[in-house]
Amino acid sequence: MTIGISIALILASLLMILLVLLHKGKGGGLSDLFGGGFSSSFGGSSVVERNLDRLTIITGVVWFVCIIALGLLLKP
Amino acid sequence: MLTAFTRAFRTPDLRKKLLFTLGIIALFRLGSVLPTPGVNNENIARCLQQAQAGDSGNIYGMVQLFSGGALLKLSVFALGIMPYITASIILQLLVVVIPRLEALKKEGQAGQTKITQYTRYLTIGLAILQSTAFIALARSGQLFPQCREEILIDKDNIFAIVTMVLTMTAGTGVIMWLGELVTDRGVGNGMSILIFTQVIAVFPAELLNIARQKGAFVFAVVIITGIAMIALVVMVEQAQRRIPVQYAKRMVGRRMYGGTSTYIPLKVNQAGIIPVIFASSLLYLPQLVTTLFSNSAEEPNQVVQWIEQNLVRGDTPAYMIIFFLLIVFFTYFYVSITFNPVEVADNMKKYGGFIPGIRPGRPTAEYLNYVLTRLTAPGALYLGLIAMVPIVALAVVGASQNFPFGGTSILIMVGVGLDTVKQIESQLQQRNYEGFLK
Secondary structure, eight states, X not given: OHHXXXXXXXXXXXXXXXXXXXXXXXXXXHHHTTSOSOOOOOXXXXXXXXXXXXXXXXXXXXXXXXXXXXXXXXXX | OHHHHHHHHHSHHHHXXXXXXXXXXXXXXXXXXXXXXXXXXXXXXXXXXXXXXXXXXXXXXXXXXXXXXXXXXXXXXXXXXXXXXXXXXXXXXXXXXXXXXXXXXXXXXXXHHHXXXXXXXXXXXXXXXXXHHHHHHHHHTOSSTXXXXXXXXXXXXXXXXXXXXXXXXXXXXXXXXXXXXXXXXXXXXXXXXXHHHHHHHHHHHHHHHHHHHHOHHHHHHXXXXXXXXXXXXXXXXXXXXXEEEXXXXXXXXXXXXXXXXXXXXXXXXXXXXXXXXXXXXXXHHHHHHHHHHOOTTSOOOHHHHHHHHHTSSTTSHHHHHHHHHHHHHHHHHHHHHHOOHHHHHHHHHHTXXXXXXXXXXXXXXXXXXXXXXXXXXXXXXXXXXXXXXXXXXXXXXXXXXXXXXXXXXXXXXXXXXXXXXXXXXXXXXXXXXXXSOO
């Protein structure tokens, strides 16, 4: 049981990292941090981006559930 | 002030943005208290208590501040946005050094996107490194040197360790994504709002700590100095020099353009709090190295001894001087990166603008450079002095290292707060409402 959820968590983590990296980075790095420059937002997002968002959210939920489940299982 | 808030909530799209931001913040805090599976939560809580009582356990001051106390709890979001900040710093420095990156930066929007993408890759790389380092520290018991409890439940199981490292790395990725979501669909800049959240999160606890340990009088003094400092910081953050620019009238077809007079706002503290972050990140490195490589078996050599005596605790003269000099240096460095007088002068010339009394082109660039250099001097001094405050307070009141009204936390709170409020206000003003700031 523990091993199974651990493997699921590892897979979800890897997928999560991959999906986050697939997103186009919004907000250009540190120069925007702490006030500086103007932020430009250009329109809505494309279909690809929206599907990616949906996929990322689903993966995120799975990841979260895995963490909580494993945490409860491993509780001493 | 309050009516402005209700107005902000009455505007539909602004309300949506505000609620979205609050939701992300809630998620973020939830992840910051959720322990990584495999960590023994009760033992960590006991160790944390010991470390706080002992007062010398706070060697991870800055990192702990940015992670809102999540780091030493080894929660899912333990690394916080520190990897992202470090990655951004590294890339900023590399842009100056590597010609290819410089070329990318000059490309404008597309190049900037590419640099951001590199930053994201580097963030994940750093996250893997740091999570491995912290899990290793926890495993060998060096995370809390005085504490003898077992922090990890099953510390010899490599599989469990790998799971933990991966979970924390993915957590950093999620934080990065949350930040970008806020930038994209919420209010203000996501990353800074997340830092803001973490700083605010430890604030009440630290204040209560002071009230409980030092009594009502010291508490009152701390509050009063804090409010005075906030006022000072707001004043300097808002201060700017306005260089007048006159635009010539020109005809394009049948329409008249230009003929207006505006100004270039040059802030006294153009660099924001980034120099402080740079400097403390750099100063934190020798501490980390000595903790990682010190084993009690052999006598440490002189370099290590010097570092341990002078750079680990924040109240030694050597630390203060180095910190101050680094901040001044980085202020100038960062201003020179972000504001390029030659570029501004060229742009002005292109659109027919000029500063009254100064010829366009090179003289304008020289003038801008002169003004900026002089203006940055008080800005750098101010940043250095503000950053010194917690260290002085450490000596006078005997407060802990992450003193609640510490310079960096105040700079972050005020800087991000002002910025976000300004953004909300500009959105309100699109609908002709009176804003927060009069």
